[in-house]
Amino acid sequence: MIEIINREIELFLSSLNDIDEEMLKTILQKSKISITDDLSKGHLTTNVCMVTGSILKKNSNELTSRLKDQLEGIKLFKKIKVAGPGFINITLFRKDFIATIDKINFDKGDYGESIFNKGKKIQIEFVSANPTGPLHVGHGRGAAYGDAVGRILKATGSSVEREYYINDAGRQIDILTASVILKLISKNINNYFPTNAYKGDYIEEICKKFKKEISINFDNESIKKINYKDPEKEIDQVIAILKDSNIKTWGIIKEFSLNEMILSIKNDLRKFNISYDIWFKETSLGSLDEKSSQISNSINMLIKNGSAYKKDGAIWLNTEISNDDKHRVLIRDNGKATYFASDVAYHKNKVDRGFDKLINIWGADHHGYIKRIEASIESLGFSKDKLIVKLVQFANLFKNGKKVKMSTRSGDFYKLKDLIDEIGSDAARFFYLSKQADQHLDFDIDLAKSNSKENMFYYIQYAHARIVSLEENFIKKYPDFEKNLKPIQESTYDKFDKIIHELSKYPSIVDKAAKSLQPHLIIFYLKDLSHLFHSFYNDNHVLSESDENVQSIIQCMSAVKQVISNGFNLLGISPLKKM
Template identity: 65%
Template sequence: MIETINKKIELFITNIDGINQDSTKIILDKSNTSISEDLNKGHLTTNVCMIAASILKLNPKELAKKLEKTLNKLDLFKSVQAAGPGFINITLHKKDFIAVLYNIVKQKGEFGKSNIGAGKKVQIEFVSANPTGPLHVGHGRGAAYGDAIGRILQATGTDVEKEYYINDAGRQIDILTASVIIKIIQKDLDNFFPQNAYKGGYIESIGEEFISNNKIKYDSYNSITYDLSSDPEEEIDQIILNLKKLDSVIWNEVKSFSLSSIIHSIKNDLKDFKVNFDNWFDESSLGKLSDNSSEISNSITKLIEDGKAYEKDGAIWLNTESSGDDKHRVLVRDDGRATYFASDVAYHKNKLDRGYDDLINIWGADHHGYIKRIEASIEALGSKKERLIVKLVQFANLFKNGKKVKMSTRSGEFFTLRELIEDIGADAARFYYLSKQADQHLDFDLDLAKSDSKENIFYYIQYAHARIFSLEQKFKEMNPSLDINLYAVEKDLYKECDALIHEITKYPEVVKRSARTLQPHLIIFYLRDLSQLFHSYYNDNHVLSESNENMQSIVFCLSAVRQTISNGLDILGISPMQKM
């Protein structure tokens, strides 16, 4: 219907006296015909007259009057009215208005999906937490957000791949390994434990699990702790060296055991959070600098050959300033070790080479200073930096019993994602993570998420869904021979559902906008509005005591509402409830 109207509008604009092609194009691009906010403003609204007036220096109200006349003559609509500063409000014939309901019956779970992203291939990399401990509630937000974005883009026809980058190489894994070993032999070291080692209870569990099937036997435990630096950073590095020297076989066994144990538990947590990845990419697969044919060596060699990277003070630097970074960045340290940045450059090169149109990276907001240098590296590698879209996710503060839950990764005190799932359930957790724009601080109230008040939007929406579901069942039981149809609504004999129908027609646009802006919270707010309209309707109208004819229409409409809620929740990875 909107396309039909737009064609008529285009005709009208082209016929304005003295207009040229350029202005026509600008007006049509900038103007917008859309579903009106509410029924007081008709079914559809266009602002084209105001846009045209501003460009052509005309009076918007007069122009609107003319368009009103033109559209009314067509006899396509029930009524067309110029209103306010120059809007055109269009009221459709009932059969056009309710067409969306037939669509929903036909499309069911597909209602709201589109193909505006068809032909596009996008990769989303998210979570990518270091495998040095369990996922905590901070990671949960990135997980919920990334997964929702993936689903939303898929709903617009985009080809989406979701990937987790596992930092399984580098110093932090050495620290993990050392932490586990020291924990195992701690008693023989007078309970010595390095300041910068990981302290969480999971370290002890991994150690216990390891020695239940293996043995650690060192000739001299004490040699590990000889002459240690008082600087915590140096201390842990010395211990790592000592342990490797003492027994490299044991070191490697503990390392791979610890890694696989943690990665396994991360995968499990994400599975229970209903987040699925298409790829798990190991940092270690990029190879080592010492290997000339490894990806990490190749990417650095290419940068040097292309004149983007250079040697200075014994280190290899990348010129990132040309892309707006404030200083050049080191790729290879003067001691020959690669930096974390070097791995990331190689990883992004790998992703670029895989041929995606867009790369979406979802990072913690504390990494925003890192964006420029990655963009710079992408340009240095010969790609457009616009291919990379970085979305930042702010930390979530947890509140329990009205108090903020303290968290500190270093001390091993944190609220894990698993605890959150066990406390309020994966669906409620996902919902609240997505209930606010990702790049803003979120206060996550655990008590609210479990409360049975209207303030708990999660249940408010679920409640609407469950009420309709139950109503449909009752209708079937009481009237087994009655089918559902839209006769009463179409003939305007029953109008109480109109506001609901009008709200439903907005849904496909909400999904599109959510995809365009990568903002899942738009869907949540839409679902709340739709639920609110439903609860209001439900309170004022006793469905099952209506006439058969009315009931047949009402159940038809309400089923469509339920389907829309269900689709909206599904796109966020949340299961609708049939009973509460």
């Protein structure tokens, strides 16, 4: 129906005098056909006359009456009405309106999918937490968000590749390795353990798994003598001694610890119903020592085209192109690459892989990083519009009415795994996604676990479960109807019209969520839909309706169930059959 109206509108616009290409484009961009917010306004509405009127500096009254006549002329609609400041409201014939139910029950899991991103290759990189500790509840939000965005984009026709960037190079990994080694040799060094080493119990778990047949010999005496006031220098000194005294064993333990950490992260994410297509290691970008490694190549390119330069012994990138407030160091005066240099190479690698869009999901603390990455992309000769950075604000976790504190180094944090064990993956995902990603979120564990009305998650699940049970009871009562339900278009029953109207909005909600990368829109939609359902369910005793009506109602209810299930699926949540 919307396609038909669109065609009529285009005909209408081209029939107008004094309109040029440019204007036409603007009008089509600004105007829209949408589903009305309320049935009292009919089923569909368009603002095209107001938009056209304002662009052509014409009175919109004249336009509305002309378009109204034209739409009435094709006799495909029950009623055309001009309303408000110049909307055209369209009421469909009942069979067209009610056909939505048949469509949903026919399309099943495909209902709501669209093709507006068809053929697009999108890469989405998210979580990418350093493999120096297990994932904590702070990472959960980015994980739930990134995965849901991936699912939604896929539903709009694009191919989506999920990627986790593993920072397996650099000082943090050295600290991890040192922490493990110090625990392994703790008896020989009087249990010495520097303040800045990682303290969580996961370090001990790695030690337990480490095969003891390898002899672990380090310079224990030098370690015992370490005495620094600055904890940063202290840990660096520890690392230096360990490496110098037995680089081979260091390497073995480093690799082992890293693999254990990555494995634990993968397991946690799997538990959270998330799987990745690619696990990209920072070390695969190579090092500066290799002449044609990816990292050397990208820096050389930047130097060659004049974007990067040498100053005070370091190599800097001029980031003015993106209005960054200062130039950024790529290679330090000690010859080592910065983390930023790896990132430049990594983003070049991503662009080279030919994606149409790169979506990075970062914690809000990375905010200051956006401009320099954009500058590097532009400086390498690509458009920064390819890159979309979505910031996810921190989540405050509340338990027993108190805020839960977190710090990775001290080992004092709430693990994502524990949260999932406590409330389940589905409820956790739901709450992480229940608010816009770029807003602060207070995550109340007690509420998430509660069975009360204020728990939206159960409210929606309850609607789904009620319909499942309704269908079961229906089949028990009418075993014959199972195979030949009457088509719903013949229904004259109208008490569920509000629900049908709401169901017809679902595809546009998915599109909106995909365009704005906001999964929470789906949650709010499902809540509204569930509300309509619960209300209907209370007012109408379905199975005591006439045989004819009950067939139609059951089909409508099944459609509601289907849409809840489809919506949950986009969020990575499984609907419940029983509460």
